[in-house]
Amino acid sequence: MSGTNFLQLHTRDVPRGRRVAWLVSQVRTALREGRVETGTRMPPTRALAEELGVARGTVVEAYRRLTEEGLLTANRGGGTVVSASPAPAATTTGPISPNPGEAGAEPDLLDISTGTPDLSAFPRAAWLRAENTVLSGSGGRALSYAPAQGSYELRTELSSWLARSRGVLASPERIIVTGGVTGALSLLARVLLDRGLGTVAVEDPGAEGNRRILDHWMAGLVPVPVDREGLVVAELAATGTATVLTTPAHQFPTGVVLSPARRRALLAWARERNGLVIEDDYDSEYRYDRRPVRALHGMDPERVAHVSSLSKTLGPGLRIGWLVAPAHLHEDLVRARWATDLGSPVLPQLALAELLRSGALERHLRTMRTRHRRRRDAAVRAVAEHLPDAVVEGVAAGIHLLVLLPGHVDDAELAARARHEGIRVEPLSSMRAAPGPPGVVVSYGTHPPARLASAIAVLGGLVKRS
Numbered sequence: 001m002s003g004t005n006f007l008q009l010h011t012r013d014v015p016r017g018r019r020v021a022w023l024v025s026q027v028r029t030a031l032r033e034g035r036v037e038t039g040t041r042m043p044p045t046r047a048l049a050e051e052l053g054v055a056r057g058t059v060v061e062a063y064r065r066l067t068e069e070g071l072l073t074a075n076r077g078g079g080t081v082v083s084a085s086p087a088p089a090a091t092t093t094g095p096i097s098p099n100p101g102e103a104g105a106e107p108d109l110l111d112i113s114t115g116t117p118d119l120s121a122f123p124r125a126a127w128l129r130a131e132n133t134v135l136s137g138s139g140g141r142a143l144s145y146a147p148a149q150g151s152y153e154l155r156t157e158l159s160s161w162l163a164r165s166r167g168v169l170a171s172p173e174r175i176i177v178t179g180g181v182t183g184a185l186s187l188l189a190r191v192l193l194d195r196g197l198g199t200v201a202v203e204d205p206g207a208e209g210n211r212r213i214l215d216h217w218m219a220g221l222v223p224v225p226v227d228r229e230g231l232v233v234a235e236l237a238a239t240g241t242a243t244v245l246t247t248p249a250h251q252f253p254t255g256v257v258l259s260p261a262r263r264r265a266l267l268a269w270a271r272e273r274n275g276l277v278i279e280d281d282y283d284s285e286y287r288y289d290r291r292p293v294r295a296l297h298g299m300d301p302e303r304v305a306h307v308s309s310l311s312k313t314l315g316p317g318l319r320i321g322w323l324v325a326p327a328h329l330h331e332d333l334v335r336a337r338w339a340t341d342l343g344s345p346v347l348p349q350l351a352l353a354e355l356l357r358s359g360a361l362e363r364h365l366r367t368m369r370t371r372h373r374r375r376r377d378a379a380v381r382a383v384a385e386h387l388p389d390a391v392v393e394g395v396a397a398g399i400h401l402l403v404l405l406p407g408h409v410d411d412a413e414l415a416a417r418a419r420h421e422g423i424r425v426e427p428l429s430s431m432r433a434a435p436g437p438p439g440v441v442v443s444y445g446t447h448p449p450a451r452l453a454s455a456i457a458v459l460g461g462l463v464k465r466s
């Protein structure tokens, strides 16, 4: 099929930050109304993007979400076909589709797309010991209610841990335990929205999961470009929005560190605009070439909401994170958490407090740094061998690499073809609003060096043939 007549689409009046959601819902409606049949080939992403006057990444992302819902399927030849019609009700009014990691989990694929740490290294014995200590000593507290803000023991341990490791100075009273970074973002979004602050600037390219959560709650997202120095603050200032989500210690996905001049400019913007910087400090425990830069929060705690989680250190399934917000937001955030679900499960919070207290978490992190650094080195070597024209971006940190590909490569197609070869990899274009060079994000945390090398060799073969 060529052209998009069957979709009857018009981009008029759709703000940039909402175009993916808009396109998804338009395609769903076209399918539900029977304007397009199962087996129909969807227009190529580039053609549809041109026709609609949107970034190609917008179409790629919309197709990806529809594929996750089972409505579209990637073809062997790299195209996309309609595979089902949505059920008449519920699918459009129900919750957002599940997170990409879960929805995309296909056991037969070698998955280098999800930024998960090496879960086989989870400190099982130490965790079980900690739970045992808690259960035998807490007099039942671990099984009862705790403050919605989080258990006091955990907030006390986090207070000294954050000061030591990240330069975040916050008393236990000012720390909120959350359901990961995601939980912190949705609390912030709801409180900001209540105050009439409905838009948020996000990095472009940026973390797609965070964007989807904010897109769910907020009225609009405003993409702001990222360059070699991180977020382009001058462009942020031009957007008129008063809130920005950023990853200053290790930008996702480019891997660059926000430069000192940009850090100062960002905080100056926040003061002048009376704005808020949401600092996503998601993987700052892993810096392999030097000590990690300190958190932005330390430079202006009343302008920065600091968020992070255990997802890159112990495992995302624990759903434990934390938020330290400016004083004027704190009470409302705690209240929003209380009104949502009375807070996070207590036993894991107390077990984590015990791991922090005993030093077991710090020991675990030392092991993980060595292991992940070896995996990163192996991935970088494999890129040099199998993708000689590609460039690895960013500093030696975290658990992912951005690999920029030669300009003629279509990264979305490459990812689709890689899937047929048994490799799941995320194209850079799916993380962008504006067009830019092609690339793939290689998440190396869960794979031993040999497996990483074989996945990258497959990508190398596909690029050679493209």
Ligand SMILES: Cc1ncc(COP(=O)(O)O)c(C=O)c1O
Binding pocket: 115, 179, 180, 181, 182, 183, 207, 209, 210, 247, 252, 280, 282, 308, 309, 310, 311, 316, 321
């Ligand atoms: C940039 C970024 N922030 C945060 C997270 C973690 O989110 P959560 O703590 O909700 O698991 C991820 C996970 O992949 C991420 O890529």
